Amino acid sequence: MSELPTPDSTEFNNLVRGKSERGIYRVLYEHRGQALTMAEIRQTMGLEAGEQEHLNRRMRELYRVFIVERTRRGTETLYQLVGKRDHVLNTDGISMKVRALILKDQRCAQCGRTPMEDHVKLHVDHKIPQEWGGTNDPDNLQPLCSDCNEGKRNFYATYDEYADKIKEAANYDEPHRRIGELLKAFKGEFVRPDLIEIVANSKQYQDDWQKRLRELRTLGWVIDVDKRKEGKRFVAYYAAKHFEPWPNGSIRSEITRLEVLRKPKK
Numbered sequence: 001m002s003e004l005p006t007p008d009s010t011e012f013n014n015l016v017r018g019k020s021e022r023g024i025y026r027v028l029y030e031h032r033g034q035a036l037t038m039a040e041i042r043q044t045m046g047l048e049a050g051e052q053e054h055l056n057r058r059m060r061e062l063y064r065v066f067i068v069e070r071t072r073r074g075t076e077t078l079y080q081l082v083g084k085r086d087h088v089l090n091t092d093g094i095s096m097k098v099r100a101l102i103l104k105d106q107r108c109a110q111c112g113r114t115p116m117e118d119h120v121k122l123h124v125d126h127k128i129p130q131e132w133g134g135t136n137d138p139d140n141l142q143p144l145c146s147d148c149n150e151g152k153r154n155f156y157a158t159y160d161e162y163a164d165k166i167k168e169a170a171n172y173d174e175p176h177r178r179i180g181e182l183l184k185a186f187k188g189e190f191v192r193p194d195l196i197e198i199v200a201n202s203k204q205y206q207d208d209w210q211k212r213l214r215e216l217r218t219l220g221w222v223i224d225v226d227k228r229k230e231g232k233r234f235v236a237y238y239a240a241k242h243f244e245p246w247p248n249g250s251i252r253s254e255i256t257r258l259e260v261l262r263k264p265k266k
C-alpha cells in the first residue's frame with residue numbers, strides 16, 4: 001500500500017481524471033478516519049439525491065487506484081479510504097490469455113479495419129458494458145479499433161441515466177425476455193425505442209426487435225404504443241401495462257405453440 005496523495009496534488013490529478021471521481025476522493029480524503037455512506041458523500045459534495053446512482057459508478061472507478069474499505073450498517077454501505085494501491089488495477093480485469101483470444105483475428109469487429117493494413121489500434125470491448133452488468137466472459141468481448149470504441153462509448157454514455165434499468169434486462173439470453181424485463185423495469189412508463197433496441201441487441205443482433213416486442217402480446221402482455229412527434233417524424237414509445245410470468249421453457253417455443261393454437265381451423 002502506498003501513501004495517499006492530497007486531492008490537489010499533481011500525482012492525484014494524473015491518477016484520477018473524472019470530475020466526480022475527484023470530488024468523491026476529496027470527501028473521502030478529508031474524512032480519512034471515518035466511514036461514510038454514499039448519501040453523506042453526496043451531501044458533502046452538495047449534490048442532489050438523483051446523482052446517487054452516478055456516484056456509485058464513479059466510486060467503482062476509484063477502487064482501481066485506491067483501497068476503499070466497505071462495511072455494512074443495516075441496509076447501508078459505508079465507505080472509508082484506507083490507502084493507495086501499489087499497482088493501479090486494469091480497468092477491465094481481463095486476463096492476458098482471454099485478451100489474446102479476443103484479439104487473435106486482428107480485425108475490428110465493427111468496421112473491419114486491421115492494425116496491419118490500416119494501422120489501427122485494437123481494444124478489447126465489452127459488448128454489454130460492465131456498468132450495465134456485462135461480464136468478462138469471452139462471449140461478451142470483441143475487438144474494436146480506437147475510433148469504433150470511442151464512438152460506442154460516447155453513444156452509450158447518453159444512456160447512462162438508464163444504466164440500472166438496462167442492467168436488469170440486458171443480460172438475459174432470450175431477446176423477448178430482455179425487451180420484456182426492460183419494459184418491466186420502467187414500471188408501465190413509456191420507453192424510448194432506441195433504448196429498447198440497444199437492450200434487444202445486447203446479446204445478439206435482432207433483425208426485427210419490434211416483432212419480438214409484439215410477440216410478447218401472444219404471451220398475454222398488454223403493451224401500449226404512443227407515437228410521439230420528434231422533429232419531423234413520429235417515434236413509437238412502448239409501455240407494458242400488464243405482464244405475465246415467463247414460461248418455464250423457451251419463450252420462443254411457447255410463443256410458437258400459442259400462435260398455432262390461435263390460428264383459425266379450416
Ligand SMILES: [Zn+2]
Pocket residue numbers: 108109110111112113144145146147148149
Ligand atoms: Zn473499427
